[in-house]
Amino acid sequence: MPVGMTTxxxxxxxxxxxxxxLICGIGVSVWRWRxxxxxxxxxxxxNASSPAWPYWRNFRITRRAFEDDARTQCxxxxxxxxxxxxxxxxxxxxxxxxxxxxxxxxxxxxxxxGPITRCYSLSSRPDPANYRVTIKRAAAPAAFPNAPPGxxxxxxxxxxxxxxxxxxxxxxxxxxxxxxxxxxxxxVAGGIGITPMLSMLLWAFAEQPDRxxxxxYGVQNGAVYAFRTTLEELAQSxxxxxxxxxxxxxxxxxxxxxxxxxxxxxxDLLKRTLPDGVAHTFYxxxxxxxxxxxxxxxxxxxxxxxxxxxxxxxxxxxxxxVSAPEAGPFDVRFRRAGRSIIWNGQDASLLDFxxxxxxxxxxxxxxxxxxxxxxxxxxxxxxxxQKPDYEVRDGHCxxxxxxxxxxxxxxx
Ligand SMILES: Cc1cc2nc3c(=O)[nH]c(=O)nc-3n(C[C@H](O)[C@H](O)[C@H](O)COP(=O)(O)OP(=O)(O)OC[C@H]3O[C@@H](n4cnc5c(N)ncnc54)[C@H](O)[C@@H]3O)c2cc1C
Numbered sequence: 001m002p003v004g005m006t007t008x009x010x011x012x013x014x015x016x017x018x019x020x021x022l023i024c025g026i027g028v029s030v031w032r033w034r035x036x037x038x039x040x041x042x043x044x045x046x047n048a049s050s051p052a053w054p055y056w057r058n059f060r061i062t063r064r065a066f067e068d069d070a071r072t073q074c075x076x077x078x079x080x081x082x083x084x085x086x087x088x089x090x091x092x093x094x095x096x097x098x099x100x101x102x103x104x105x106x107x108x109x110x111x112x113x114g115p116i117t118r119c120y121s122l123s124s125r126p127d128p129a130n131y132r133v134t135i136k137r138a139a140a141p142a143a144f145p146n147a148p149p150g151x152x153x154x155x156x157x158x159x160x161x162x163x164x165x166x167x168x169x170x171x172x173x174x175x176x177x178x179x180x181x182x183x184x185x186x187x188v189a190g191g192i193g194i195t196p197m198l199s200m201l202l203w204a205f206a207e208q209p210d211r212x213x214x215x216x217y218g219v220q221n222g223a224v225y226a227f228r229t230t231l232e233e234l235a236q237s238x239x240x241x242x243x244x245x246x247x248x249x250x251x252x253x254x255x256x257x258x259x260x261x262x263x264x265x266x267x268d269l270l271k272r273t274l275p276d277g278v279a280h281t282f283y284x285x286x287x288x289x290x291x292x293x294x295x296x297x298x299x300x301x302x303x304x305x306x307x308x309x310x311x312x313x314x315x316x317x318x319x320x321x322v323s324a325p326e327a328g329p330f331d332v333r334f335r336r337a338g339r340s341i342i343w344n345g346q347d348a349s350l351l352d353f354x355x356x357x358x359x360x361x362x363x364x365x366x367x368x369x370x371x372x373x374x375x376x377x378x379x380x381x382x383x384x385x386q387k388p389d390y391e392v393r394d395g396h397c398x399x400x401x402x403x404x405x406x407x408x409x410x411x412x
Contacts, residue, residue, distance in 0.1 A: 051170035052087035056098060059131070061164045067134055070223040073192060074157055075123065075134045078166060085128040089171035091203035092196040092283070092311070094121040095133060096169035096370045099152045117364030117372040118152040121195040121285075121311070122171065123227075125202035131168075134226065136192040173369060173389050175283070175311035176200075181208040183281045186274065188265055188294060190218045190286020194226055196311055197285065201231075205238050212240040214274065218265035218290060221247050222254040235259055244273065265290065267297035285311040312367050326383065326403050333409045334359050335378060343404050349385060350375075351399040354412070361399060361412050368401040375399055380408030 059078035067073045080086060101116045124132035137157045138150025160166065177185070177200040185204075187197040194217055204211050219225050225245060235243040235258075243259040246269070250262050263269065265286075274280060282303060284294055291310065298308050327345035334341075337359045347353040351373055354361045364372035368388030374396050382402040392398055399412065 051172060052089075053170045056167040056169060058082070058165050059168050061160055061162050061166065062130060063162060064160070067226040068224045068228075072224060073134055073136045073226045075132050076156060076160065077124075077130050077132045078168070079130040081165060086126075086131065087170070088126040088128075089122055090173075090176035091125060091199040092121070092176035093171040093173040093199075094119045094196070094369065095131065095171055096364060096372075097152065098167040099155045101151065116151055117362070117370055119173075119365045119370050121173075121199065123195040123198050125199055125206055134192070134195050134198075169370070172371075173311070175285070175309055175389070177204060177283070178281060181211040184275075184278050185211070185213045186270070186280045186282045187213065187215045188270075188282060188284045188286065188290075189215065190265065190290040191220075191224070192226075193285035193287070193290075193311070193313065195285075197283065198227055198230070200283070201234060201241070205234060205241070209238065210240055213238075214242045214244070214280075216244045216246070216265045216269065216273075218246045218248060218286065220249050221251045222260075223251065225260075232259065242273075244269075265294070267294060267301060270294075270298075271301065279307070281307045281309070283309045283311075285313065287313075326405050328404070330380075330404045331407045332404055334361070334412045335409055336412055337361075343408075348403075349400050350382070350397070350402050350404065350410075354399060359412075363400060366400045368398050371398065373399040376411035378409040378411055380404060380406045382408065 058081040060081050061076055061078050063075075063077040065075050065077075067075055096117060096119050098115045098117055120133035120135055122131055123134040124130075135153050135156045138153040140147040140149055175196060181204075185200075187200060189197045197215060197217070201213060201215065204213060215231070217225075217231070225247075231243055231245075235241050244265075245260045246263050246265050247254055247260065248262075248264050254260075256262060280303070282298055284291060284298075286294075291312065295308060295310060299305065326343075328343040330343045332341055332343045332350070332353070333339070334354060339357070339359050341353070341357050341359070343353060347356060351361065351363055351366065355363075361375070362372045364370035366373075368384075368386055369390060371388075371390035371392075374390070374392060375398075376396050381404070382397045383405050384397075384401050385403060386401050388398050388401050390398060397410075399410075
């Protein structure tokens with residue numbers, strides 16, 4: 001017994017130590033249990049097939065900054081709320097976001113649909129502390145001036161502020177820079193299609209400073225030329241980086257400059273500019289008109305399909321060359337919605353088919369990238385109209401890129 005301590009005091013000391021151990025033990029167990037339940041903890045580095053974390057993870061916006069003079073393209077920087085380091089991603093990959101929905105024609109009376117899902121390419125290079133995406137405000141198309149503006153891009157531009165929490169899925173996508181620096185690489189971007197290219201450039205010049213890279217970047221005019229300072233600095237500091245910026249409708253104040261000329265990014269420009277006799281790998285991301293002209297022209301020029309990588313930013317960006325949809329008739333049952341409808345080959349996908357018939361199903365990118373419309377096939381079979389970026393689980397299909405090839409029962 002310690003000197004000067006009574007039996008009663010010793011008893012108190014022992015009980016106190018035991019209590020302390022008990023409290024610490026409970027604390028550690030609770031912490032472990034919470035972590036084991038958490039869908040947020042990153043596990044493996046991002047790769048093309050397994051996500052670095054399942055489902056949604058909370059991030060806090062730390063900064064926002066416009067990237068063009070017209071203030072139509074805004075970068076959002078964000079870090080994980082859980083503070084755990086971020087897994088690396090492949091330059092060119094995208095993140096998937098959840099945002100409050102917009103007016104829904106299926107609900108009526110101005111009702112809002114449930115949360116919507118959209119994908120945005122990472123525009124930064126891999127960094128364990130934060131991510132950056134750059135979002136262009138989607139205005140009503142010229143052909144439909146009275147259409148509502150884009151829901152998710154407006155939400156980010158108008159509502160999302162520093163300190164706000166957003167929900168994000170792990171990096172994904174098959175459109176990323178080949179790590180082999182010996183391949184001469186040509187990046188072809190139109191408008192906001194610059195985002196994955198910028199990530200590729202930033203990564204390449206940090207990791208492979210001598211790599212040869214060409215960037216052909218088509219924009220309307222100088223006001224919407226995004227990341228001008230960054231691109232000019234890269235061009236100045238890396239002699240193997242060739243920057244070609246093309247204004248298709250320059251404003252009177254837009255002059256031609258060191259890297260800037262007037263015109264369009266087309267196959268003639270590529271043929272004129274790229275050195276003969278060098279095998280190039282092409283990465284193309286831009287608006288539908290650009291993709292639909294350049295990609296077939298590259299093939300016609302003799303570039304092997306494996307050397308043409310593309311990213312479509314929306315369902316209409318690059319229509320897959322598919323045979324006619326299956327004609328049917330097939331009975332398609334959406335089990336959760338309790339609806340059976342006859343498929344007769346009118347629609348390009350099961351997603352279009354469901355929506356046209358008023359069956360409410362989740363959807364996101366509508367181009368096989370985000371996995372939001374994945375549905376379990378209870379019975380029957382489907383055909384994919386294009387190879388999805390998202391890795392579909394066995395026995396499931398992505399409604400946005402699938403058509404039925406028999407009678408079908410879906411858990412949707
Ligand atoms: C892999 C991938 C990566 C992407 N990366 C980026 C990126 O880095 N940056 C970026 O800005 N975008 C990117 N996108 C595009 C992005 O995901 C969204 O598609 C885009 O922001 C538009 O979404 P929204 O919700 O704002 O517009 P939506 O609400 O989906 O509307 C789209 C367009 O339709 C118009 N519209 C709405 N209703 C009607 C109607 N009734 N009739 C006619 N027109 C109508 C809207 O005005 C708008 O122009 C990417 C997409 C994919 C698939």
